[in-house]
Amino acid sequence: MKIIGCGNVDRGDDAAGLLVARRLREWGIDAVEECGGGFALIDSWAGAGDVVLVDAVVSGRPPGSITVWDAGMSPPPADRRTSSSHGFGVAQAVRLARVLGRMPRSLIIYGIEGRNFDLGSAASAEVIEASESVARRLAATASCTCSPPPAGFC
Amino acid sequence: MNSKTIKVETLARVEGEAALTIRIQGDKVTEVKFRIYEPPRFFEALLKGRHYSEAADITARICGICPVAYQMSAVHAIERALGIHIDPAVRMLRRLFYCGEWIESHALHVYMLHAPDFLGYEDAIRMASDHRALVEQGLRLKKLGNQIVTLLGGREIHPVSAAVGGFYKVPAKRTVRELEPELEWALEASLATVKFVAGFEFPDFERDYEFVALAHPEEYPLCEGRLVSSSGLNIDAAEYEDRFVEQHVKYSNALHSVVRGRGSYFVGPLARVNLNFDKLPAPAREAARAAGFQPPVRNPFRSIVARALELVFACAEALRVIREYQPPDLPRVEAASCGGVGQAITEAPRGILYHRYALDASGLILAARIVPPTSQNQRVIEDDLREFAAQVAAWPLEEATWKCEQAIRNYDPCISCATHFLRLEVERD
Numbered sequence: 001m002k003i004i005g006c007g008n009v010d011r012g013d014d015a016a017g018l019l020v021a022r023r024l025r026e027w028g029i030d031a032v033e034e035c036g037g038g039f040a041l042i043d044s045w046a047g048a049g050d051v052v053l054v055d056a057v058v059s060g061r062p063p064g065s066i067t068v069w070d071a072g073m074s075p076p077p078a079d080r081r082t083s084s085s086h087g088f089g090v091a092q093a094v095r096l097a098r099v100l101g102r103m104p105r106s107l108i109i110y111g112i113e114g115r116n117f118d119l120g121s122a123a124s125a126e127v128i129e130a131s132e133s134v135a136r137r138l139a140a141t142a143s144c145t146c147s148p149p150p151a152g153f154c
Numbered sequence: 155m156n157s158k159t160i161k162v163e164t165l166a167r168v169e170g171e172a173a174l175t176i177r178i179q180g181d182k183v184t185e186v187k188f189r190i191y192e193p194p195r196f197f198e199a200l201l202k203g204r205h206y207s208e209a210a211d212i213t214a215r216i217c218g219i220c221p222v223a224y225q226m227s228a229v230h231a232i233e234r235a236l237g238i239h240i241d242p243a244v245r246m247l248r249r250l251f252y253c254g255e256w257i258e259s260h261a262l263h264v265y266m267l268h269a270p271d272f273l274g275y276e277d278a279i280r281m282a283s284d285h286r287a288l289v290e291q292g293l294r295l296k297k298l299g300n301q302i303v304t305l306l307g308g309r310e311i312h313p314v315s316a317a318v319g320g321f322y323k324v325p326a327k328r329t330v331r332e333l334e335p336e337l338e339w340a341l342e343a344s345l346a347t348v349k350f351v352a353g354f355e356f357p358d359f360e361r362d363y364e365f366v367a368l369a370h371p372e373e374y375p376l377c378e379g380r381l382v383s384s385s386g387l388n389i390d391a392a393e394y395e396d397r398f399v400e401q402h403v404k405y406s407n408a409l410h411s412v413v414r415g416r417g418s419y420f421v422g423p424l425a426r427v428n429l430n431f432d433k434l435p436a437p438a439r440e441a442a443r444a445a446g447f448q449p450p451v452r453n454p455f456r457s458i459v460a461r462a463l464e465l466v467f468a469c470a471e472a473l474r475v476i477r478e479y480q481p482p483d484l485p486r487v488e489a490a491s492c493g494g495v496g497q498a499i500t501e502a503p504r505g506i507l508y509h510r511y512a513l514d515a516s517g518l519i520l521a522a523r524i525v526p527p528t529s530q531n532q533r534v535i536e537d538d539l540r541e542f543a544a545q546v547a548a549w550p551l552e553e554a555t556w557k558c559e560q561a562i563r564n565y566d567p568c569i570s571c572a573t574h575f576l577r578l579e580v581e582r583d
Contacts (some may be wrong), residue, residue, distance in 0.1 A: 035311060037218075039262075043297060092279065099282040100290060 002048040006036035006055040012121040013114025017054040019131035038093035051104040057111030064126030071107040176543045190408040201522040222255035223502030225316035227509040235496025236489040243482035244320040250475040252376045254302025256468040259503035263566045265292025271560040272354035320486025344465035352445030360452040365425035374433040391497040411530040418533035421505025423460040438466040454564040492517035528567045
């Protein structure tokens with residue numbers, strides 16, 4: 001299983017995916033970091049089997065809430081307002097990869113709800129706690145041979 | 155009298171966030187506002203008090219698409235301030251570094267951002283359903299550009315190896331040569347790209363622009379040369395601020411740059427190709443002729459062809475460099491002194507990028523000035539829209555809106571780069 005943590009450590013709660021990846025590596029579990037740019041993500045999961053991707057999301061739920069999507073079944077919703085190249089993120093990468101046939105065998109996306117994305121700010125306590133929770137769950141999954149957990153709200 | 159307002163709250167397929175408002179009364183355009191609302195970023199102020207060695211890494215953060223351009227303008231300006239002469243092998247590596255950025259940036263714009271306009275798709279994802287091979291080709295070209303930037307800069311976004319005097323680390327000859335097979339493919343793919351985009355249908359629209367670009371006596375410009383224009387300008391970078399001025403407009407967080415006493419001007423691939431056609435490699439010139447692209451081309455919608463021609467140049471030049479590359483004895487040379495003032499202009503993918511630094515005797519930055527390409531193209535974009543919107547005023551609103559957005563995308567504007575202020579002026583009663 002390949003684990004990808006996305007985000008920017010200098011943009012508050014956007015660090016969520018990176019916090020998960022870094023914690024996993026501290027525990028000796030492979031996890032890569034990406035900035036979340038869609039084109040790089042398609043390359044990152046190219047040729048991989050089962051992939052788990054962790055990123056910060058904004059859906060209006062309380063900070064620290066965790067949502068899980070099975071991108072093989074349905075891509076995460078894209079914010080239509082962010083149609084610039086800067087908005088070509090995870091959701092757009094999944095859509096493009098599906099069209100091009102460049103999806104991994106399975107792609108589970110963990111979204112950690114963030115609220116504060118100010119430049120230079122630190123992640124909130126809720127997001128740090130949620131990141132720890134996701135890291136523990138992925139560590140448990142990675143240490144056994146079972147499939148990634150099913151999609152749904154956590 | 156009929157009135158119409160073309161309004162786009164968030165422009166699609168540009169680098170960053172901006173809006174557009176055009177008001178039309180009858181067949182007359184009464185107002186055009188290309189509004190850049192991303193917040194200003196104050197990089198020039200951030201640089202004050204920092205050591206000159208930090209400028210390349212700080213300014214690289216201005217843009218995730220063209221960080222190499224910021225690094226190159228920064229190091230060249232500081233090297234001029236300090237009287238540093240770089241090793242010829244380093245100069246070659248910098249050209250390769252810049253070619254990598256041109257390839258990734260131009261491939262992104264030609265295939266993913268601009269081609270959907272001409273082929274009638276809302277975005278590249280929808281276009282990929284019908285033109286899968288085309289999108290795959292664009293992604294492969296972009297990936298190659300990123301690989302070159304990573305090889306020389308340590309990573310593909312905000313690279314970290316560019317230094318005043320050279321690089322912190324240079325690659326081995328063998329590593330550089332590993333790029334050759336993919337570059338050979340990319341050169342052929344770029345030539346096919348020219349042929350493909352030249353076959354698009356272009357609106358019948360031309361204006362009499364002042365094109366501005368670097369010109370070098372022996373090569374297609376990247377990091378060096380005099381600044382020339384189609385109206386006779388021919389200056390050194392040190393004279394830039396005497397001839398150009400940035401103006402604040404109320405509705406935009408980006409300054410508008412104009413030629414003093416003349417007005418708007420046009421920078422970027424179309425300007426470069428028009429002013430440097432004879433310096434393009436032979437395959438690019440032949441492809442241009444076969445495509446009916448005969449400079450000077452004054453239709454901005456054909457910028458996509460110029461951008462494709464520059465893909466050919468960047469691939470051919472990268473191949474030349476990797477085949478001739480011999481690592482320098484030292485990755486960088488040190489400065490003998492610290493104080494001084496230096497200016498440099500290099501050719502970012504979107505056009506000329508000006509930097510000026512004033513350094514004190516301990517090497518700290520006293521003042522910095524950065525004029526990005528999109529600031530320089532903003533006024534000409536509005537001028538285009540003023541004429542073009544009148545042409546499409548009678549069209550259905552949705553179609554007219556799309557065409558006006560496309561007219562902005564001709565310039566591949568990088569909104570985030572453009573949001574800077576020279577200074578804050580606070581007025582109080």
